[in-house]
Amino acid sequence: MIGLIGDSLWRGWAGLLILSLASTLAAQWVGAGIATPLIGALILALAYFKARLILSRYLGLAATPFWNRGFGMVLGGYMAGLLVLYLIPLR
Amino acid sequence: MSEGATESRLSELPGDLMMWVLIVSELLVFGAGLAAFLAVRTTDTGGFAEAQDLLDRTAGGINTAVLVTSGLCAALAVRWRRAHRRLGARLWLGAAALLGGLFLWVKAVEYGDKIAAGIGTETHPFFTFYYLLTGFHAAHVAAGIIILGLIAWRDSLNNLETGTAFWHMVDLVWVLLFPVIYLLR
Numbered sequence: 001m002i003g004l005i006g007d008s009l010w011r012g013w014a015g016l017l018i019l020s021l022a023s024t025l026a027a028q029w030v031g032a033g034i035a036t037p038l039i040g041a042l043i044l045a046l047a048y049f050k051a052r053l054i055l056s057r058y059l060g061l062a063a064t065p066f067w068n069r070g071f072g073m074v075l076g077g078y079m080a081g082l083l084v085l086y087l088i089p090l091r
Numbered sequence: 092m093s094e095g096a097t098e099s100r101l102s103e104l105p106g107d108l109m110m111w112v113l114i115v116s117e118l119l120v121f122g123a124g125l126a127a128f129l130a131v132r133t134t135d136t137g138g139f140a141e142a143q144d145l146l147d148r149t150a151g152g153i154n155t156a157v158l159v160t161s162g163l164c165a166a167l168a169v170r171w172r173r174a175h176r177r178l179g180a181r182l183w184l185g186a187a188a189l190l191g192g193l194f195l196w197v198k199a200v201e202y203g204d205k206i207a208a209g210i211g212t213e214t215h216p217f218f219t220f221y222y223l224l225t226g227f228h229a230a231h232v233a234a235g236i237i238i239l240g241l242i243a244w245r246d247s248l249n250n251l252e253t254g255t256a257f258w259h260m261v262d263l264v265w266v267l268l269f270p271v272i273y274l275l276r
Contacts, residue, residue: 009167013163020156051267054162059260064105066103082129
């Protein structure tokens, strides 16, 4: 068990499960007094971190900092674009 | 950057370069689809929210857990193959494919429920995107299962690295599709 905790693949998998659960739970907060745009932004941020985990741990980009950083920046820009599109009707 | 430096950078990418070209191409296609979904949503947020309430978020959440676990199995297969443990690598690939099959089964149940309720692609623009994006993704899952079978048969390390990269791309697309289509209100 301790070996699994120290293993980057298993930790990545656990992180993905936790982030997925967190985003599903966050979606339940709509209408519970928390501003909807904040919940939407949180869900998109969690999706970004999940995608980064898959790129770095499963696809092995953690071993190549140049590409890991590059993919992270492009993905971050894309998620920011999605956030803008999501927020437009809420203005 | 000189040509040599560019080649050196490209050679740093794990696995086959052509698979990375495919991964980036697929991400662009699905990325454009998701952006179009959110752009159309700006014209009818209420209708999109009502339509989204008809989705089974639990099934979507279960499928997320299934697919990321399948991705772990595929990544472990490569690790075991690197350690020359071919049987173990094949078993991990089999587990990844089985979980992929489970994903498709849950998706089929979800589609069946929608169709039984009279919800089709023409019901609302939300469902046009829903069927288009999740259906296209499901087709990739089906293709990925075939690829996992092929690399379990022809199990060179290069084949495993390339084939499992496709599987991780399918995983990556889902972790972006699921929150945008099922969860964003």
